[in-house]
Amino acid sequence: MYQTYILNNGLKIIHQQIPRKAAWCGLIIGVGSRDEGKEEEGIAHFIEHVIFKGTEKRKAYHILSRMEDVGGELNAYTTKEDTCIYASFLFWDYERTLELFADIVFHSVFPDKEIEKEKEVVIDEINSYKDSPGELIFDDFEELIYQGYPIGRNILGSEAAVKRLNRESILQFVKRNYQPGRMVLSSMGDIPFEKLIRLAERYFGDIPGSETPLLRKCPERYLPRTQVIKRDTYQRHCIIGNVAYDYTQDNRLALSLLVNILGGMGMNSRLNLNIRERYGLAYNVEAAYTPYSDTGVFTVYFGCDAGDLEKCIRLCRKEMTELCRVPLGQMQLRKAKNQMIGQLTLASENYENMMLSIGKSFLVYGKVDELDSICAEIQEIDAALLQRVAREIFAEEKQSVLIYE
Numbered sequence: 001m002y003q004t005y006i007l008n009n010g011l012k013i014i015h016q017q018i019p020r021k022a023a024w025c026g027l028i029i030g031v032g033s034r035d036e037g038k039e040e041e042g043i044a045h046f047i048e049h050v051i052f053k054g055t056e057k058r059k060a061y062h063i064l065s066r067m068e069d070v071g072g073e074l075n076a077y078t079t080k081e082d083t084c085i086y087a088s089f090l091f092w093d094y095e096r097t098l099e100l101f102a103d104i105v106f107h108s109v110f111p112d113k114e115i116e117k118e119k120e121v122v123i124d125e126i127n128s129y130k131d132s133p134g135e136l137i138f139d140d141f142e143e144l145i146y147q148g149y150p151i152g153r154n155i156l157g158s159e160a161a162v163k164r165l166n167r168e169s170i171l172q173f174v175k176r177n178y179q180p181g182r183m184v185l186s187s188m189g190d191i192p193f194e195k196l197i198r199l200a201e202r203y204f205g206d207i208p209g210s211e212t213p214l215l216r217k218c219p220e221r222y223l224p225r226t227q228v229i230k231r232d233t234y235q236r237h238c239i240i241g242n243v244a245y246d247y248t249q250d251n252r253l254a255l256s257l258l259v260n261i262l263g264g265m266g267m268n269s270r271l272n273l274n275i276r277e278r279y280g281l282a283y284n285v286e287a288a289y290t291p292y293s294d295t296g297v298f299t300v301y302f303g304c305d306a307g308d309l310e311k312c313i314r315l316c317r318k319e320m321t322e323l324c325r326v327p328l329g330q331m332q333l334r335k336a337k338n339q340m341i342g343q344l345t346l347a348s349e350n351y352e353n354m355m356l357s358i359g360k361s362f363l364v365y366g367k368v369d370e371l372d373s374i375c376a377e378i379q380e381i382d383a384a385l386l387q388r389v390a391r392e393i394f395a396e397e398k399q400s401v402l403i404y405e
Helices: 043-050 060-068 091-106 112-130 133-145 159-164 167-177 193-204 252-263 270-278 306-325 330-347 351-365 371-380 383-393
Strands: 003-006 012-017 022-029 073-078 083-090 183-189 226-229 236-243 285-291 296-304 400-404
Touching (some): 003 193, 012 351, 022 351, 043 073, 043 167, 083 091, 083 351, 091 193, 112 133, 133 296, 183 193, 252 285, 252 296, 252 306, 252 383, 270 296, 270 306, 306 383
Parallel strands (some): 226 400
Antiparallel strands (some): 003 012, 022 083, 073 083, 236 296, 285 296
């Protein structure tokens, strides 16, 4: 059972007390790469790096050692819509963890020397990413379908953009966006909720709560596009996809179920059974659905030999067309629901991921649905709804295609 609370400055808190010696906690900030200005490309991710490089009272070494000295781990990530600082630790170190979160998020000084050093690290990360076409193609696909919109930009930014960043631009971005009203403190561990609130009040309660409105440019009309990019890769890499539902739309759970049937994590997905197991054309073929606050992305990805590219595209489209044309039978639907419910239940045992998931849900929706409620919603999905969603999202005339060759 999740417990929630909101501090006077707007900081949201969500917690589940669990009887474990290990605990997990994260501070999720509702700002990401799509919130960068034209001259700030890559800054959200760059701040995730340099935020550990010094505060008003700590050097970089002392920040990292603060958790590691007691066996804990401190980490961070950036997405297009949020940034997260999170940690795993022993439950008696809650105060140590929250004090450190408050220090690095609200009192970092971003030393010029550390900024210049970290630029080289991030540029190496950008260049390393270019050597991973199976990852890079997803960013290029979103740039293809969201041309001209910040949400289509790569999270890492370009080498030239990173070189332009400086301490002044970082401080301005942090001041504008790192505000308590855009944050969720998410926790799973063996601490009473009342004690967690007291600690949050102690370390976050005096942070001013004024909030600058977050103005996001919503992608408007979508036009299907096909693009071939020369990457000199041994394999051909391909994504077929479409825009999809955002966080708020009712059919997002039905689409998640449909994507799981088509090319989810199970080896029994339709794409895997057909393209990999039956024909042996691709080692990796998968479907995915990523919702954002005002849009979403559906993708089918595979990598194959150059001579098999057209056949793989035809087979992927055949499976999508079949889901549009033929409603699932009763037994097929029941098996698909049971598989997804089982996957979600097993995933709920990963406490770190669950902590991050409930924090994100509380940030986006202001609430978190219990697992039983989500499973009940899945059971209510019928074959007719899945077919309607398939016709809306999987229709061939709506698909964009990106190929690396």
